[in-house]
Amino acid sequence: MPIKSRLLRLAAAVISVAALLAVQLSAQSMITGYWQPLGDQDSHNYAGGPDPGEFPGLPITDAMRKAASTYDENEMMIRELQCRPFSATYGPRTLSTMRLWETLDPVTQRQTKIEMWMAFAAQHRTIWMPDSGQTPPPAWAPHSWQGYSTGRWVGDELWVHTSHLKEHYLQRSQGLILSDRTTMDERMFRYGDILVNIMMISDPAYLSQPFVYSKLYVHLPQGAMDPYPCQAYNHVPMPEGHVPMRLPFYTRVYNRTFMSHGIPLEAARGGEQTMFPEYQDYMKTLPLNPPLEQILEERERQQAEQDAIRQGTGR
């Protein structure tokens, strides 16, 4: 075989290998840019929020239910918590616009990190990629709202694992806590202009099964983010050291949504069994709800009783 022909074959082989490598690299999906959440998805959970005690479909434990029963929404007015943003387990599920951008190693052109910025409360998360050389924080390192995230590409899916999170909420307005031992695994991928983020949230303290949630975003050709300077104000005057809470008698579920649709209140208690379609068959065996007026009267009585205790006129 002439030398020229052998060289051509060698060149062809090299080009083929290079092409294969290029295909491997291009398997990484381009997820950078501005993304708008699709607002028709479960939005009532993340805008005003559902009624207290509306937990269906959530794999919560009795402990979570018990902690939520003492929750008073004025907790958000505690001075030190007023500037608290959403955590990494909550922010991407809300109605915030999201910006994603990448940092590349200038020599290798490989991703070292992907950063995420949610519009509300300027939630800024960094996802460290294998080429970052970043050392994971030790067990005794402090936690943060966005935690510590590491990512890697598996085909065209970005797999992310997050740990070192502060205590936050599974559903804020209902007082469902996620402990600081929570971890989250995510799978992010694109279908054209749609970005899918599947979140799998695990908490040994408050979840009996991982809470799985998929969020869809649509690509925005351009966008901008406002800054979020935060200043605490005395919105709800309270004595120093006071923690807003509800007392134990205040645990009745008075859920207008469930009542108006005739859905048994038992189902509002949630738990992993309510995640499955066959729970609808089980609900048919549950007792009917009491009249709404009776529930609302009970709610008013409970409120009056707690107010009396707070003012020192009740016990």
Add this chain to the structure above:
Amino acid sequence: MHTFSSERGAARAGSRASRRAWWAGLGLVAASLTVAVAGQQRAGGTPPQAPESAFGAPVNLYARGADPYAPPQGDGEIHPWHARGRVWLMVGGESNVTVQVGDNGVYVVDTGTQAMAPKLLAQIQRLAREQGGAHKAIRMVINTNGRADHIGGNEIIRKAGSQIISGEERGPQANFGTPGAEVFAHEKVLERLVAEGVNSELWPTDLEGFESDSRRFNGEAVEIYHPRSANTDGQLIVLFRESDVLVAGDVVDMTSYPLIDVARGGTIDGLLVALNKVIDMAVPDRQADGGTLIVPGHGRLATQTDVVLYKNTLTIIRNLVQYYKNQGKTLEEVLALKPSEGYDQRWGRTSGPWTTRDFITAVYTTLPANGPVFFSIAN
């Protein structure tokens, strides 16, 4: 017609999407059939249960028995870890030890257990050699309380150090003083150690009965605050102002409910006052994140909002116990009502030296028979 590369990418993605959608549809049909069959079997009064393999391999690390936040186990060594500024955390012992190094020498907050003291000393001396300034000696030890896991290394650490004494102090120090570094604590600590017959080599050598004190060491202000009756009545909180590191001692425990040593003067309301003080002394960074590093008596480092949420949890439990106690319920009745049930999975313990039962007992015991249900500092 020319096709832009992004459009080709979108077309490929669309094609992949259709293939995936087909397989996903097939999967959904299969899953629906499974669910329908399972539903037929379960219909009639039993709530459905999660299938064992609902999520394939568990994504929950804890389900596999691995806790990434568990303290490092196994090597039995002390590992210095740079917290911030001049301050280091000595990791690996039963309780946290904090060390500040600089030109004046070494300042040690708490000395851990007696068993770990030789290893602790070796690591402090190594740290001083590698990170210290002009003077490498241990000058000052401070005990945040008088419990064995905070004063156990007092003797070994003190004897390895030295004080700088001059002038008229020389005589009394030579005749009556204790050689080595100064060991500083609240006077209540010594009172109790003497009363309990604890080995005098572990006693503090310098005492004060103050509420707050400030001194300068290694070029930074060191603020010391004494909450009257928190975990014990001899508790101290130490703030390294420039390094922005606050050593809270057992006032904050990131591994469990705080130990309230009723026999040594601890009370729940005093502890809540102390926690509010820690919160006041700490300054967060933007978005209520980061800022002052808080070293708890045990467990991981914290920042202000961690302590706020910890304090909220403890206040809620305290209020529930007071509510029940006001109704005339006995301790056993209150324990049966499980006032901490919502938080036990994170903070409670069922075995060991400080269980949930011990904590609720201490809360109940130190609250009045009929007091304000809602805690506030003004109470």
